[in-house]
Amino acid sequence: MKNIYILGTTGTIGLQALDVVRLHQDKFNVVGLSLGKTKETEHINIIREFSPKVVHLREGLDIKKYQSLFKDVTFYYGDEGLIEFVKYPTKGYLLNGISGSSGLLPTIEGIKSGKDVLLANKESLVMAGDIIKELLKKHQVKLIPIDSEHSAILGCLRGEKLKEVESITITASGGSFRDLTKEELENVTLADALKHPNWQMGPKITIDSATMVNKGLEVIEAHHLFNLPFDKIKTTLHKESIIHGLVTFKDGSTKAVMSNPDMRMPILYAMSYPNHLDLGLKKLNFDSLSLTFEKIDTKRFPLLEYAYIVGKKGGLYPTVYNAANEALVNLFLQEKIKFVDIETILIKTIDEFHSNIKNPSLEEIIKTDEEIKRKVYSNYGFFN
Numbered sequence: 001m002k003n004i005y006i007l008g009t010t011g012t013i014g015l016q017a018l019d020v021v022r023l024h025q026d027k028f029n030v031v032g033l034s035l036g037k038t039k040e041t042e043h044i045n046i047i048r049e050f051s052p053k054v055v056h057l058r059e060g061l062d063i064k065k066y067q068s069l070f071k072d073v074t075f076y077y078g079d080e081g082l083i084e085f086v087k088y089p090t091k092g093y094l095l096n097g098i099s100g101s102s103g104l105l106p107t108i109e110g111i112k113s114g115k116d117v118l119l120a121n122k123e124s125l126v127m128a129g130d131i132i133k134e135l136l137k138k139h140q141v142k143l144i145p146i147d148s149e150h151s152a153i154l155g156c157l158r159g160e161k162l163k164e165v166e167s168i169t170i171t172a173s174g175g176s177f178r179d180l181t182k183e184e185l186e187n188v189t190l191a192d193a194l195k196h197p198n199w200q201m202g203p204k205i206t207i208d209s210a211t212m213v214n215k216g217l218e219v220i221e222a223h224h225l226f227n228l229p230f231d232k233i234k235t236t237l238h239k240e241s242i243i244h245g246l247v248t249f250k251d252g253s254t255k256a257v258m259s260n261p262d263m264r265m266p267i268l269y270a271m272s273y274p275n276h277l278d279l280g281l282k283k284l285n286f287d288s289l290s291l292t293f294e295k296i297d298t299k300r301f302p303l304l305e306y307a308y309i310v311g312k313k314g315g316l317y318p319t320v321y322n323a324a325n326e327a328l329v330n331l332f333l334q335e336k337i338k339f340v341d342i343e344t345i346l347i348k349t350i351d352e353f354h355s356n357i358k359n360p361s362l363e364e365i366i367k368t369d370e371e372i373k374r375k376v377y378s379n380y381g382f383f384n
């Protein structure tokens with residue numbers, strides 16, 4: 001039995017993680033659940049079904065009511081409560097399904113309290129990859145990616161030597177607007193942007209797929225996860241989303257992990273790594289399967305190229321890229337800016353940033369994240 005704590009339980013990743021637990025109740029035991037903004041009845045149903053020892057709530061207003069319903073459960077709330085939740089002494093895996101930079105501190109505190117991290121929050125590595133890697137060593141814990149591309153590459157690398165790797169390739173579906181020209185992007189709507197062709201995901205990551213910022217963040221994530229320089233990390237447009245990640249070796253051979261697109265696969269793989277448990281998913285049919293690959297047009301998707309630029313510069317640059325993007329996507333989701341503004345303002349924000357620090361501390365990273373967001377909100381919208 002493996003103990004699991006889930007952060008972002010009511011988000012897309014969290015709910016699918018609960019599905020995986022339902023399928024393998026003999027293997028996984030839910031110890032902690034951090035529940036996001038959703039209906040109280042949904043919270044109560046989830047707590048009833050999984051009977052965790054500890055629960056974190058976004059807001060503390062109704063905590064007495066929850067406590068009276070579940071007398072054996074320890075409840076925490078708010079930002080500080082989230083850290084207490086993560087530090088809860090029972091050992092177990094910490095599955096971080098929080099979206100955005102607010103996932104960083106829980107990742108750090110989870111590692112410090114000796115928990116292996118199953119990471120869907122790519123921002124943690126993008127912002128503080130070097131710090132996290134040092135902490136993993138110091139506290140002797142593992143970090144396993146849930147991001148489907150990185151999960152695939154992890155699978156390809158099993159039993160292989162890093163020095164024999166020529167390159168890795170992350171596939172990109174191209175997102176909701178992959179077949180539109182730059183001119184056609186001018187007038188796209190929020191509703192159009194939220195229709196992803198292949199994956200069922202939350203709104204933030206669906207927009208990030210359409211701008212290719214998601215791929216950009218994944219390139220930086222891969223750089224930290226697999227200890228590879230940026231020139232060995234490649235991307236390709238693969239519209240079918242069947243191949244998730246590839247590793248090419250010095251001898252010219254390439255390994256790939258393929259499946260129908262379903263996030264429960266990388267979630268289960270992270271939870272049971274290195275085993276492949278049954279998931280009851282539809283398997284690929286090789287009697288009829290055509291796969292296509294195209295070079296990603298960097299003029300059409302300049303934000304992917306910018307990820308390489310900020311990644312190579314290092315220091316605070318990846319934080320600037322991520323923070324500006326989070327604020328801009330938020331403004332776009334509130335329909336305060338146009339889709340194309342995400343690209344132009346993000347590039348402008350990066351170009352205007354001149355206070356990089358080589359090996360920033362966690363405090364400097366968090367401060368920069370807040371400053372960049374504040375700047376974007378005050379210039380282009382109101383603080384929400």
Ligand code: MN3
Binds near residue numbers: 148149
């Ligand atoms: Mn991904």
